[in-house]
Amino acid sequence: MTESAKSQPTGRSSAKQRRGGLGRGLGSLIPTGPVEFEAPVESTSETGLLQISITSVRPNPWQPRLSMRQEQLDELVASIRVHGVMQPLVVSPADDTGVHTLIAGERRWRASTIAGLEVVPVVVLEATPQAMLELAIVENVVRADLSPLEEAHAYRRLVEDFNLTQGEVAERVGKSRVAVTNTLRLLNSPEQVQQALVDGDITEGHARALLGLTTIADQLAALDTVIAKSLNVRQTELLVRNWYITPKQTPVAPREIDPEIARIESKLRSVLNTRVSLKRNAKSVGAITIEFYSDEQLQAIYDKLVEEELW
Secondary structure, X not given: OOHHHHOOOOOHHHHHHHOOOOOOOHHHHOOOOOOOOOOOEOOOOOOEEEEEEHHHEEOOOOOOOOOOOHHHHHHHHHHHHHHOOOOOEEEOOOOOOOOXXXXXXXXXXXXXXXXXXXXXXXXXXXXXXXXXXXHHHHHHHHOOOOOHHHXXXXXXXXXXXXXXXXXXXXXXXXXXXXXXXXXXXHHHOOHHHHHHHHHOOOOHHHHHHHOOOOOHHHHHHHHHHHHHHOOOHHHHHHHHHOOOOOOOOOOOOOOOOOXXXXXXXXXXXXXXXXXXXXXXXXXXXXXXXXXXXOHHHHHHHHHHHHOOOOO
């Protein structure tokens, strides 16, 4: 798809869906529709919409994307040669040497360089290093340009380098807190699982399911099974759930069911969306057991019971 095609909305609902993860306003930084630029300049400390020399732009040191698909880059180069750059880059004000740092639009900048452009349209924006990372993440997440692991590493930089909570990261990049938490959990996977994810042998859902096993050896053994049998995510979750169940387990005799206890269990299962068992003796002393099969499900149960951040 060419850049000009990408810049045209396909309908109200489609546009709304595509910009649903824009965080705190990347869309407001990138003009839509016809725009007029000021005359080309070599460098400027002003903010606004300009055209500047392409040689005065350097890449974003906080760029979370580690790789770029050559086919997509080639398509963009061809589009820019015919139509020019339809969407301006976002850059910082020029430093003392007259160089602007790219905040968003690295693929357009690279393609413009390959296409031989001398000047490019830019929006000049004051931005801190944290904002530069946030905007780069948002732009890539919205366009689905980041792999799950690239996204996870970018979130971790926000947490570790800028002391943000996972809830604050979620707010800034337009994702749910659970989604950010689950993506970060991928970094806990063994190297072989992460490599299988990079190679496309498994998906993010597979990798998260494998984290339900308690040892690296079990996770790697299960990974081999998933790849060998081409299991989907649901089948992988079932595999993990049954991993520690031995086939020779003695069946448990069915317990006598108290109608009142059965009613309470049924209500709890309905509310928490998982298996719940209630035991109570003649003195009304007992215990409630709530089962969960992943951190994601635990988070959902915790949210319903406590209504506060767990991770």
